[in-house]
Amino acid sequence: MPLTQGTMTNPNADRVRRIAELTRAKTRRKVGRMxxxxxxxxREAVTFHPERVEDVYIAIDEDGNTVSARAAEIAAYIMGHKDECGGIYVHYVTQRVMDAISGDAQGIAAVASTKGMAGRLADFAAGGDNDVDGRRGPLTIAAFWQVRDPGNAGTVIRTADAAGADAVVFVDDCVDPLGPKVVRSTAGSLFHIPVLRASVDELFAWNADHNASVLAADVRGTGDLKPVPLPELLAAEPKDDAHTSRSILFGNEARGLDDDILERCDGIVSIPIYGKAESLNLATSAAVLLYSLAMSSHVGKM
Structure with missing residues (x-):
């Protein structure tokens, strides 16, 4: 772990300004950093992808003590894993410098390369040739069309990760998955699961090329394609290893999925509303549906 000498004390330094500018998507694209x-x-970035992490900034107080105990633990981890983390530079900074870098750092921030992150769905392996954390076989892709809210985007990435999905795909005009608020909202899941981009046509082409189906989450369906209630879908799920790869497609937070997209799907599933609420928000819908399908595939019929 290369440890820089001294403490960074100038919140107006060019280096600090360049880091703070990574909040802008244009800057991230230009410099290839996030x-x-x-x-x-x-912690999750350092643990799962240390090769992407370039610099870690840790705030210290006037007595030279680390402001955050969790930040100190991360520094100790980097120090204890020199083979994996040898390329990470650790910098100690004053609280004023940390505030200039980010108002949401909670005592620690890092700069990481965006190489290999938020790539194209077309480049993602599938089926028997895919190897995600040592697993092979059919895939579950969580796809989100025109998700615009950074908090929602981060939450659905975290949910898909927890439910065991193999990848997340942001379809068409979505929020940048590498933006700071999205990254924070994933709570580290961004570094566990591939997060990819695709157009609507690319999503359907990828599924067709890999003999995978597209299942839309929608409450109304279309004139020709009506939604199947989630309990009925789960009851029809195979109890053995007969599952095939599929993408679960969720719509925009405000208007769901357009009819022309729904009509291209292989099926539609709806989540029953048993109370008086009109609907569920995107993050909740994703959690209910992805977890229900995950549990069904892991333990058989529910």
Whole structure:
């Protein structure tokens, strides 16, 4: 772990300004770097993809003590794993410098390369040739069309990761998955699961090329394609290893999925509403549906 000498004290330094500018998508694209804020996200980046992490910034107080105990643990981890983390530079900074870098850092932030992140779905392997964490076989892809809210985007990435999905795909005009608020909202899951991009046509082409189906989450369906209630879908799920690869497609937070997209899907599933609420928000719908399908595939019929 290369440890820089001295403490960074100037919040107006060019280096600090360049880091802070990583909050802008245009800057991230130009320099190929992203900002990772807060202990959870930095820890997962360092643990799962240390080769992408270039610099870690840790705030210290006037007595030279690390402001965050969790940040100190991350520094100790980097120090103890020199083979994996030898390329990470650790910088200690004053609180004023940290505030200039990010108001959401909670004592630690990192700069990481965006290489290999948020790539294209077309480049993602599938089926028997795919190897995700040592697993082979049919895939579950969580796809989100025109998700615009950074908090929602981060939450659905975290949910897909927890439910065991093999990848997340942001379809068409979505929020940048490498933006700081999205990264924070994933709580580190961005570094566990591939997050990819695709157009609508690319999504359907990829599924067709890999003999995978597209299942839309929608409450109304179309004139020709009506939704199947989730309990009925789960009851019809195969109990053995007969599952095939599929993409679960969720729509925009405000208007769902357009009819022309729904009509291209292989099926539609709806989540029953048993109370008086009109609907569920995107993050909740993704959690209910992805977890229900995951549990069904893991333990058989529910």
């Amino acid at each position: 900002l990772v804020e807060a202990p959870q996200a930095v």
